[in-house]
Amino acid sequence: MVTGIAHICILSRDLAATEKFYVEILGMRKKFDFLRSGQRIGFYLEVGANQFIEVFQKSDREIPHSSAITHFCLQVNDIQAVSHHLHKHQIDHQAPKLGADQSWQVWCNDPDGIAIELHQYTALSSQFTGKDCQVNW
Template identity: 45%
Template sequence: MIKVKQLAHVCIFAHDLEATRGFYRDVLGMDTRFNFLRDGRIFGFYLDCGGRSHVEVFEKSEASYSERDQINHFCLEVEDIDAAITHIRSKGVEVTPKKLACDDTYQAWITDPNGVKIELFEYTAKSAQFAGGDRVADW
């Protein structure tokens, strides 16, 4: 039997590595854990998501996002979604208004410089992820 402990990483492709690194560092506060090197040049890196979770980024200039991609988005839990929204807007990045979703979790959405959709979550005492119970989707 296997027991999954947690999400290790999500991998994304970047048109511009340094613009992507700056977005995740300055807008989301995610520091680089290490770089991937090839022929003495950085071609990717790992970003710290807290604990043992990461976002893995590789340079791929021809990458493009489409609603038909198999991975649609990734989600980051934040401590204070209102503070996160204020900070993100202060960096000139568009962010959706906070919404209490059908799973009783607050959410907001942003997009990175490559078109990757990022959901921001703030759990509540009633969040289905902990309280259980089926929820009717409202989208």
């Protein structure tokens, strides 16, 4: 059912310094920015084929005590089937929704409370088009 890890999400105190480290030092490619009211609040880094790191400003999101990683994301082929499967196994989850990046997502938590995003790309997904995401959350 799961076909790979789509992205991890990390928080940054300094977006420019984080971008410089991952792009200039480690050689990743910035794919697109997250914008809110014209202000950059984060960005996506391309790690490899369909593999990404999502970065947001620390001040924009709460950080758990021990980590700046907020969730991990697993790529799936059929978001509706995944939602049905979770329901069948009585796993509490959010209904499938189209995210700001134009990818389908379902959210749940593992038994320890770790947030998991299950993610299905579409032809319009920013991860493929490079189009910036306009967020309203």
